[in-house]
Amino acid sequence: MIRSDVLKELQPIISNQLVVCNIGLPSQELHNLDDQPSNFYMLGTMGLASSIGLGLALVQDAKVIAIDGDGSILTNLCTLTTIANNPADNFILLIIDNGSYGSTGDQPTYAGMKTSLAQMADAAGCENVIECSAQDTAAVVKDALAHERMTIIVSKCESGNIKVPVIDLDAPVIRHRFMEEVARRNS
Amino acid sequence: MSINEKIVADFVRNKIEFVTTVPCKQLAGVIEEIGRSDAIYHIPSNKEDEGMGLCAGSYMGGKRSAIIMQNTAIGVTINTLVTLIQYYNIPLPMLISYRGEIGELIACQVEMAVHTKALLAQMNIPTYHFHEQSDVNELDGILKFSFMAKKPVAILTDASFWQGA
Numbered sequence: 001m002i003r004s005d006v007l008k009e010l011q012p013i014i015s016n017q018l019v020v021c022n023i024g025l026p027s028q029e030l031h032n033l034d035d036q037p038s039n040f041y042m043l044g045t046m047g048l049a050s051s052i053g054l055g056l057a058l059v060q061d062a063k064v065i066a067i068d069g070d071g072s073i074l075t076n077l078c079t080l081t082t083i084a085n086n087p088a089d090n091f092i093l094l095i096i097d098n099g100s101y102g103s104t105g106d107q108p109t110y111a112g113m114k115t116s117l118a119q120m121a122d123a124a125g126c127e128n129v130i131e132c133s134a135q136d137t138a139a140v141v142k143d144a145l146a147h148e149r150m151t152i153i154v155s156k157c158e159s160g161n162i163k164v165p166v167i168d169l170d171a172p173v174i175r176h177r178f179m180e181e182v183a184r185r186n187s
Numbered sequence: 188m189s190i191n192e193k194i195v196a197d198f199v200r201n202k203i204e205f206v207t208t209v210p211c212k213q214l215a216g217v218i219e220e221i222g223r224s225d226a227i228y229h230i231p232s233n234k235e236d237e238g239m240g241l242c243a244g245s246y247m248g249g250k251r252s253a254i255i256m257q258n259t260a261i262g263v264t265i266n267t268l269v270t271l272i273q274y275y276n277i278p279l280p281m282l283i284s285y286r287g288e289i290g291e292l293i294a295c296q297v298e299m300a301v302h303t304k305a306l307l308a309q310m311n312i313p314t315y316h317f318h319e320q321s322d323v324n325e326l327d328g329i330l331k332f333s334f335m336a337k338k339p340v341a342i343l344t345d346a347s348f349w350q351g352a
Contacts, residue, residue: 020244040247044270048240055244055252058228059205078233082241086230175275179247186249 001134002160003069003096004029009138013145018182020053020066024103025161026096030067032164037177041167047076050093054083057091062185063145064090070097070111077120080152084125087150094141095152100159118154126152134158190349191220193323194282199226201330203253203280205245207231207238211257213284213349218255235260236267243277251334253280258287258303258343259296268310272339279339280330285316290346307341314341317348 003026011034020040021027027041042049050073053066073079073095083093099112111117118131128149132140134157144151167174188196194217198206205228208218221229228250232238235256242252260283272279286293287300307314313336315329316322326342333340 042271044274045236045240045267048236048243048267048271051237051240052244052247055205055230055241055246056248057244058230059245059248059250076234076237076240079237081233082230082237171275175247175277179249182248 002158002162003098003102004033004162006096006134006137006155006157007033010141013138013142014065017145018056018062018064018178018185020049020056020064022049022068022072025164026067026069026102028164028167029162031167038181040178041169041174043167043171043174047072047079050079050083051076053093054079054086054088054091056182057088058086060182060186061090062182063092064088065092065094065141068093068095069102070095070099070117071101071109073117074109074111080121080124080126083150083152084121084127087127089148089150091150092141092144093152094137095154096157097154098157098159102159102161106159106161112159118152121152121154126150128152129154131156189216190320190323191216194326195220195224195227197326197330198253199224200327201334202251203330204228204250205230205242205252206255207241207252208255209233209235209238209257209260211284211286213286213344213346214255214257214282217282221255234263236264239264239267239272239279242279243271243275246277246279251278253282255282257284259299261303261306262299265306265310268312268339273310276337277339278334278337280333281339281341283341283343284349285343285345288345288347290350303343312339312341314343317342317344320348322348
């Protein structure tokens with residue numbers, strides 16, 4: 001299974017959730033699969049999906065899923081320490097770890113070599129870290145949503161991309177409709 | 188009221204409830220004061236671009252945010268300022284210690300100081316320079332401006348400003 005297969009299986013589970021999605025193909029694939037105002041697509045700024053997701057989870061009550069990648073986590077690795085030390089029980093960080101920089105041509109990342117992101121999250125102090133296969137990811141996310149505890153999920157999948165169009169929404173529109181959705185869920 | 192208390196009081200008056208900080212010697216007092224405030228969630232960042240991500244998330248969650256950092260961070264955060272904060276119209280007051288100005292003891296700090304205002308101007312970020320202690324009286328208006336305009340603003344605070352703070 002590649003990332004787009006994982007997203008396809010996740011779609012019915014996360015469609016109605018607040019999702020902060022990583023730059024590049026992950027956001028484009030999610031947008032193409034199931035565009036929702038509850039999705040915040042990152043059009044730039046590699047590495048900050050987990051930080052945005054944590055900031056959002058800390059200040060309001062609705063559940064937040066940040067969909068990140070192994071390459072993006074590695075570029076902002078210190079995020080794991082901030083997440084561990086500022087736990088938000090409504091926060092789920094899903095790292096789709098395909099061992100490659102997908103959006104730029106599938107160059108390998110160190111997460112696909114010797115480095116274990118799950119062990120790094122654990123060493124950072126994150127208390128509930130689950131590494132799972134691509135096939136099990138939807139069930140693991142569903143279970144995490146059913147519980148009131150911060151969960152870090154590392155989904156190991158194969159590298160590979162599908163052809164999807166770029167996102168044509170303006171950034172302030174993505175932000176505005178997302179904020180309306182957040183406010184609606186907290187009203 | 189000390190300078191640090193005045194800054195935090197202005198933050199609170201402007202409903203800033205989420206502040207991230209990356210330390211600087213000059214900012215130690217104000218960071219401590221942020222930590223003491225019951226009205227503000229203080230979340231230390233490892234790196235300033237990470238902090239801006241946290242601030243963006245908080246703002247979208249309905250809580251106004253701000254970042255406190257050193258001017259060297261401008262070099263770290265250009266991409267984040269442009270492609271996240273400015274591109275999505277997110278307001279972000281940045282209280283910045285302006286290291287490398289008159290009174291600086293570490294020569295290397297000057298190397299970033301000479302680029303600081305030019306970089307901020309290049310990014311069209313409204314920039315204010317606090318030199319006298321009385322300049323702090325501008326802060327309330329600057330914060331209101333940032334949230335009205337949904338733009339990042341830079342408040343550069345130099346060694347003279349912090350003298351005796």
